[in-house]
Amino acid sequence: MDDAVEQLDNLARSIGACVRCDELVANRLRAVPGGGHPHCAVMVVTLHPDPADEAGDGLAGEALVAELAEFMPALAEHRDQVYVTTLVKCVPRSDCALRAPHSDELGNCYPYLSRELTITTPHYVLTVGEDATRYLLGRLFKDRPYAQDDSLELRLFDNPAFKVVPVATPDELRARDAKTRKEYTERLRKLAQIMGL
DSSP states (O other): OHHHHHHHHHHHHHHHHOOSOHHHHHHOSOOOOOEEOTTOSEEEEESSOOHHHHHSSSOTTHHHHHHHTTTOTHHHHTGGGEEEEESSSSOOEETTEEOOOOHHHHHHHHHHHHHHHHHHOOSEEEEESHHHHHHHHHHHOSSOSSOTTOOOTTOOEEOSSOEEEEEOOHHHHHTSOHHHHHHHHHHHHHHHHHTTO
């Protein structure tokens, strides 16, 4: 475990010193590394850090875990078994306005996520939101494992090293009607049990 901690610390320093994306570097407060258990059962991956994570001195995902815990309490209850990270390691901005990450920024940051996966060896990867899911599945699978118009939420994609399970963002869940939210929350509870949380 000490070796994994050291590798993640070294990776966090590399992420902090990264200057691959001119616009991100020019507009960031700091790059935000992932964080959590160095040999996690579950890795949570979202598209980019929350500005709250960037402004603090913490790691990626603290705000996200707090929001997701509203629908999947096991994430917060078993935070010691979870690693949370992002595809893009900086909050994407243009002239201080938030925006979606560009494809080259995703490509520049993907090696960092790949390294996090190798070090932490999760059993499950929870991708949060459609954009994060489609990008990661596109990188992990040579042949796309779904049809173009398929709904991906709560489907299981079996990669040789781990299983990928896409979930909706907290904002998407809050926008759904009460019955749908309740059903989704129950499915997340069952998923947490399956994942060992």
